[in-house]
Amino acid sequence: MNEKGQMLIIFSLIVATILAALSVLHAQNILAGMQTSRTLMVFPKDEIRNLKTIAEEGLMQFCGLSVDQFYERADNVSKQVRRLYSQRGVYGDVVAYFATPSGGVECYNVKLVYISGEVKYEENLQCCEGRGCV
Amino acid sequence: MNRRGVSMILEYLLLASILSVFVFTVSLTLNDVLERSQLERVIDNQFADIASEVSSQLVDILAVYPSNGNMTVKVFMPEKIGDIEYIVGLEGNNITIESDDGRFSKYLSIGAAYLKLQNLSGFTHSLKEAHQLQYSKTSCVFPSAVLSVRPSAIIVPGNFTIDSSASSSGSGTTYEWRVKWWNGTWSGWYPQSVNQIRVEINNGWNPGSECNYNNGIYECEIVLEVRTTCQSKVLNDTDVKTVLIANQTTTGGTANLSVDKFVKPPQAGPGDTVELHIRLDGKGISGGRTVNLSVVLALDSSGSMGDISGIYGENGLLSRSTLFEKISGTVGANKRATNLITLPSNIEKYQFVVVEIADSYKDSFWVYKIGSSSCPSLNCECFNSRRICYVENVPAGDLEIEIEGADKNTQYEALVYIQKLDSLKNAAIEYLNGLEPSDFAGLVEYNNSAVAYDVNVSSVYLKKLTTDKSEVVEKVNGMVAGGATNVYHALWKANQSLFENTTIIDDTIPLIILMTDGKPTVEAHVSQSECSGSWFTEDGVEFCRYGWWCTDNCYKQIEDLAEQIKQNKIGDENIRICTIGFGRPGDYNATLLENIASYINQTTKCFFTAQTAEQLQKAFRTIAQSFEVVATDVNITDVIPSNVDVGSVTVETDGSPVCDATPKKMNDASGNTTVKFNCSEIHIDDVVELVIQIKAYEPGWYQLDVPDVSNVTYTDINNNLRTVNLEVVQVVYGKPSKAKVWIE
Numbered sequence: 001m002n003e004k005g006q007m008l009i010i011f012s013l014i015v016a017t018i019l020a021a022l023s024v025l026h027a028q029n030i031l032a033g034m035q036t037s038r039t040l041m042v043f044p045k046d047e048i049r050n051l052k053t054i055a056e057e058g059l060m061q062f063c064g065l066s067v068d069q070f071y072e073r074a075d076n077v078s079k080q081v082r083r084l085y086s087q088r089g090v091y092g093d094v095v096a097y098f099a100t101p102s103g104g105v106e107c108y109n110v111k112l113v114y115i116s117g118e119v120k121y122e123e124n125l126q127c128c129e130g131r132g133c134v
Numbered sequence: 135m136n137r138r139g140v141s142m143i144l145e146y147l148l149l150a151s152i153l154s155v156f157v158f159t160v161s162l163t164l165n166d167v168l169e170r171s172q173l174e175r176v177i178d179n180q181f182a183d184i185a186s187e188v189s190s191q192l193v194d195i196l197a198v199y200p201s202n203g204n205m206t207v208k209v210f211m212p213e214k215i216g217d218i219e220y221i222v223g224l225e226g227n228n229i230t231i232e233s234d235d236g237r238f239s240k241y242l243s244i245g246a247a248y249l250k251l252q253n254l255s256g257f258t259h260s261l262k263e264a265h266q267l268q269y270s271k272t273s274c275v276f277p278s279a280v281l282s283v284r285p286s287a288i289i290v291p292g293n294f295t296i297d298s299s300a301s302s303s304g305s306g307t308t309y310e311w312r313v314k315w316w317n318g319t320w321s322g323w324y325p326q327s328v329n330q331i332r333v334e335i336n337n338g339w340n341p342g343s344e345c346n347y348n349n350g351i352y353e354c355e356i357v358l359e360v361r362t363t364c365q366s367k368v369l370n371d372t373d374v375k376t377v378l379i380a381n382q383t384t385t386g387g388t389a390n391l392s393v394d395k396f397v398k399p400p401q402a403g404p405g406d407t408v409e410l411h412i413r414l415d416g417k418g419i420s421g422g423r424t425v426n427l428s429v430v431l432a433l434d435s436s437g438s439m440g441d442i443s444g445i446y447g448e449n450g451l452l453s454r455s456t457l458f459e460k461i462s463g464t465v466g467a468n469k470r471a472t473n474l475i476t477l478p479s480n481i482e483k484y485q486f487v488v489v490e491i492a493d494s495y496k497d498s499f500w501v502y503k504i505g506s507s508s509c510p511s512l513n514c515e516c517f518n519s520r521r522i523c524y525v526e527n528v529p530a531g532d533l534e535i536e537i538e539g540a541d542k543n544t545q546y547e548a549l550v551y552i553q554k555l556d557s558l559k560n561a562a563i564e565y566l567n568g569l570e571p572s573d574f575a576g577l578v579e580y581n582n583s584a585v586a587y588d589v590n591v592s593s594v595y596l597k598k599l600t601t602d603k604s605e606v607v608e609k610v611n612g613m614v615a616g617g618a619t620n621v622y623h624a625l626w627k628a629n630q631s632l633f634e635n636t637t638i639i640d641d642t643i644p645l646i647i648l649m650t651d652g653k654p655t656v657e658a659h660v661s662q663s664e665c666s667g668s669w670f671t672e673d674g675v676e677f678c679r680y681g682w683w684c685t686d687n688c689y690k691q692i693e694d695l696a697e698q699i700k701q702n703k704i705g706d707e708n709i710r711i712c713t714i715g716f717g718r719p720g721d722y723n724a725t726l727l728e729n730i731a732s733y734i735n736q737t738t739k740c741f742f743t744a745q746t747a748e749q750l751q752k753a754f755r756t757i758a759q760s761f762e763v764v765a766t767d768v769n770i771t772d773v774i775p776s777n778v779d780v781g782s783v784t785v786e787t788d789g790s791p792v793c794d795a796t797p798k799k800m801n802d803a804s805g806n807t808t809v810k811f812n813c814s815e816i817h818i819d820d821v822v823e824l825v826i827q828i829k830a831y832e833p834g835w836y837q838l839d840v841p842d843v844s845n846v847t848y849t850d851i852n853n854n855l856r857t858v859n860l861e862v863v864q865v866v867y868g869k870p871s872k873a874k875v876w877i878e
Contacts, residue, residue: 003145010153043194043207052198098837098864107276109835109864112203123203124835126275131370134201134273 047085047092048114048121054081055094055110055125056133063129064104071099074108090116105129173216174238180215181231181240184222187211188229188267192247192875195269199250199873202273209258209265209877222265223257224877256876269875272833272868274364275304275401279373281313281358284788285819286392286417287351287378289564291336291478293748294377296320298329300411301360302399304369304870309362316342316354335379336476345379351419352379364870380419389418389818391765393846393858397828397838401866407781408865410826410838412770414816414846416789420568421762421818422851428574428599428639428704430628431562431606433613434650436581438717440485440553440615448490448517451524454615455488455551456717457746462547465539470502472536475550479530480563481611485553488524489535492547496521499546503536504528554651554716555615557747562610562649565754566603574599574639575606576631580624581617582679583670586631596638598631621654622692623677625711625730629699630673632709640705647757648730649714653723654684654692689726696730708732712740714753719743734760735792755819760790762818765848768793769812770824772860773840776805781827783809789820797824806840816848833868 058077062070074096085092091113098109107128114121127133191207199205211222219234232239244254258265280300288294296313301324303309311329312321317340320331341347345354353376361370392415402408440454461473477484491499500509500520507513509523516523537546566575576599578586587609590600600606628646632639668679684692702709712734713727724743731741740760742753774780783797793813800808811824830836844860 003149007149014157043191043197045194045198048198098862100861112200118208120206121198121200121203122205123200125202128276131276134275134364134367134369 044090044114044116044119047088047090048112048119051081051092051094051112051114052123055096055112056127059094059096059108059110060127060129063106063108067099067105070105070108071096074110085114090114173218176216177218177233177238178240180212181220181238182242184211185229185231185240185242188222188224188877189242189244189247191267192244192251195267195875196247196250199269200271202271204271205269207267207269209267211260211265213260215260220260221257222260222877224254224875226254228254251873251875253872253874254876255874256878258877265877267875267877269873271873272866272871274362274367274369274870275866276369277301277303277309277360277362277371278396278398278400279311279358279360279371280394280396280398280411281356281373281375283356283375283377284821286375286415287380287389287419287819288335289419289568290339290379290381291334291476292379293332293334295330295332296356296358298324298358298360300396300398301329301358301371301373303360303362304364304399304401304866307362309360312359312361313356314359315356316340316344337381337479338476339379341379350380353377354379365872378417378419389416389421389762389764389851391415391768391816391846391848391850391856391858392417393860395861395863397863397865400864401869403869404831404833404867405829406867407827407829410772410774410828410863412772412824412826412846412860414765414768414770414813414820414822416759416762416764416791416816416818416820418762418764418818420570421759421764423570423761423763425707426570426573426642427645427761428576428632428642429569429645429647430576430578430586430599430631431566431610432578432580432584432624432628432646432648433558433562433610434581434619434624434652434716435555435579435613435615435617436619436650436652436655437616438554438619438652438721439558440555442486442553448522451488451517451522452490452551454554455486456554456557456750457549458487458552458557459550460492460547461535461537461550462545463537464543464545465499465537465541467542469539469542470536471539471546472534473548475533475535477528477530477533477552478560480560480567480607481556482530484528484530484556485615486524486526487528487533488522488551490522490549490551491537492549495546495548498540498544499548500538501535501548502538503534505533505535552747553615555613557750558649558716559610559613560747561751561754563607564751565647565758566606566610568755568758569603572601573603574601574642575603576600576628577606577609578624578627578631579609579613580620580627581615583620583677584623584627586627596635598634599639618655618679619650619652620677620679621648621650622688622695624648625692625695625699626675626677629702629709632704633702636704642704643707643761644702644704644709645761646699646709646711647714647754648711648727649716650722650727651715651717652721654688654726684723689723692726693729700732710740712757713742714750715741715743716745716750718745734790737795738790740790756789759818759820763815763851764818764820765816765850766814767812768814768816768822768846768848770797770810770846772809772824772826772844773802774807774809774826774828774838775836775840776807777830778836778838779829779831780807780809781829783811783827784825785811786823786825787821789817791816791820791822793822828865830865830867835864835866837862837864839863 062073093113095111099105100107110125112123125133223230229242282297284295298311309324341352345352358373394413398409463471465471489501501523504525507525510516514525588597589605590597632644710732713731715722715727728741731739734740744750744753792815797811839862841862846858
């Protein structure tokens with residue numbers, strides 16, 4: 001019997017076992033790293049801020065109009081916003097409702113909605129001319 | 135002998151043993167060296183990554199957070215790290231990650247982001263399909279400013295009350311209010327300070343630029359601003375009302391129904407009750423009439439109304455006086471202060487004016503001068519060492535009253551009284567001047583007996599009633615106090631006046647206003663033997679001129695006579711009786727006066743009490759207003775959506791509206807609740823307020839009315855049918871809170 005050959009086989013087995021264990025650990029490491037890297041998405045801050053600006057400042061310009069005129073213009077804005085956001089593959093809307101007249105419209109409620117694969121945003125605001133939104 | 139030191143078998147055994155020891159030793163440390171230490175490093179890195187991811191999501195959320203809404207953000211994480219499962223949670227101001235077996239954990243503080251957030255909570259297990267961060271926040275709402283001006287229309291001199299107490303802040307906490315009107319501003323904090331103020335408008339008032347003059351009436355604007363701070367934001371609301379001020383009585387259609395609606399408070403916690411108020415106010419100087427009045431004033435001029443001849447002492451003087459005005463101020467460096475009061479010009483000369491230092495100031499102050507008369511002097515008589523003084527025969531107009539103090543720069547308070555009869559003359563003359571030109575008026579003055587004056591001397595057919603009110607005013611001015619209180623004879627004479635010529639006043643509402651300051655002191659309709667005083671017969675009816683205090687039998691005689699009068703009809707209208715008890719409670723028989731009064735509406739008698747000159751004036755005004763219609767056939771319909779619970783519905787009224795006893799509440803097929811309430815008549819200065827209790831359990835914004843079908847319909851004084859759509863009001867359920875964030 002060749003003793004050297006036996007030794008070689010034995011030590012080869014040992015090395016292979018070690019390598020296999022290290023491989024498993026390495027594979028786990030790589031797997032974990034890949035999973036977490038998926039979370040590095042871009043948060044849609046600007047898209048949401050734009051909706052807020054439209055709700056708080058854009059619609060405020062329609063205050064003073066009659067209720068019907070206010071709703072007509074606010075509805076137009078809503079349609080345009082939906083169209084623009086859909087082009088980016090997301091849903092965005094600014095829906096004005098409950099306009100309270102005092103002569104013309106003085107206060108209105110507005111609902112902001114933004115929905116993408118990762119973020120869903122909803123906000124209700126009560127806005128009054130000269131007093132801002134809460 | 136074998137050359138080899140050991141045999142082959144032994145060699146194998148030795149090698150195998152050495153190898154076994156080696157493998158055993160390696161296997162003991164392999165897990166630690168090759169797996170555990172590596173795993174720890176990997177897990178530490180990965181946990182840090184996940185915590186950083188959650189932290190950055192939180193910061194991103196804060197960059198665009200909704201002030202009133204919610205946000206959901208997906209979080210991605212591996213199911214296992216190094217073959218271990220783990221839990222990610224939010225706790226305190228930390229993001230925590232812990233392996234299932236508890237061997238590995240990681241904490242990451244969210245730092246300053248915590249200042250904007252609270253109630254970080256929740257956890258998620260790595261094996262779950264999806265993970266998300268939830269953000270939710272309820273913001274404040276604007277406060278609700280509700281201004282009430284009562285009455286909303288006055289004739290100078292007069293007063294009105296500005297009331298801001300129906301206002302509320304969104305969060306139900308304190309708020310600051312500021313009222314601005316043409317004569318200045320007035321502010322305070324709810325609930326610490328008084329939120330009602332009475333504004334006196336005297337002759338010579340200055341309207342300022344806030345008042346628009348239109349057809350004899352000033353429309354003056356009053357602005358209420360309510361301000362509150364919530365979540366570091368200053369929020370405000372304003373309410374604007376106008377008060378109508380006329381320098382003299384105007385007739386004609388200037389009145390209308392004012393409709394106001396508000397919710398109190400505008401923000402509440404889920405399950406809390408809020409109140410929806412619908413307030414109708416008959417606003418105007420004069421309303422409309424469908425028919426004219428024929429009114430006989432039966433006015434008491436007995437000795438207690440102001441005969442001070444033979445009266446000694448301050449108590450006697452005050453018992454025949456009535457409070458006209460309170461004065462207060464600070465004496466100056468010379469220890470004196472001058473006050474100016476205005477005696478209305480309805481009567482030329484006032485019998486007497488009394489000034490009394492208020493009780494708590496009597497130790498340190500005295501009356502120094504009334505008008506041009508120093509006190510005491512020939513003209514100014516005093517009691518109690520100048521604490522109470524009076525002068526007689528005071529002309530109408532401005533009157534200076536000077537107060538003297540023991541020390542300079544000290545505050546005082548004093549009370550000004552006038553003769554009770556003068557108060558009555560003022561109120562009655564104002565009432566007469568406010569009647570429509572085609573109304574008839576007459577006067578019965580009574581004390582020992584009653585006299586129905588001829589006020590229409592030129593007419594052959596009707597002498598006791600006239601449309602020329604100046605004739606009646608002249609007779610009122612000529613009344614002199616003295617004698618007893620013959621109520622029975624007064625009613626009898628008033629009834630006679632109305633029946634003098636029923637053809638001429640056929641289309642009018644006959645009305646007797648009986649005013650007395652005392653209990654009847656004359657037995658009525660008795661035989662000569664039963665009369666302790668002198669006895670007389672009139673139209674075959676026996677009357678007693680003097681007598682003792684009325685007994686039960688005597689009261690019954692008066693009530694029987696009043697009942698008989700109320701049954702009498704002129705044309706289609708029954709005679710109505712309104713009564714006023716004037717003076718301190720107990721001076722007059724309130725039960726008797728209430729019993730003989732007619733009903734002003736289904737539930738209220740036309741009976742009033744008055745202790746001061748102002749209250750007497752108000753009693754006459756209320757009687758006048760009860761015939762001054764602002765709106766008829768008033769129907770309130772409010773449809774409340776099905777997503778809120780509607781509790782009790784109550785009605786509060788002021789004045790003399792003629793309304794249903796209770797509101798109706800009905801549910802329709804869609805679950806909406808309809809509240810209906812009807813009034814057949816609302817008069818000048820009447821207030822009808824419907825209060826609907828509402829409750830919702832889920833957080834959210836609720837509109838409390840269905841638009842277009844919620845309205846008030848009525849017929850105005852020009853006989854036009856009007857519809858006022860009720861404003862849709864909203865309430866926010868959900869108290870303002872800091873942002874809540876949780877992971878799930």
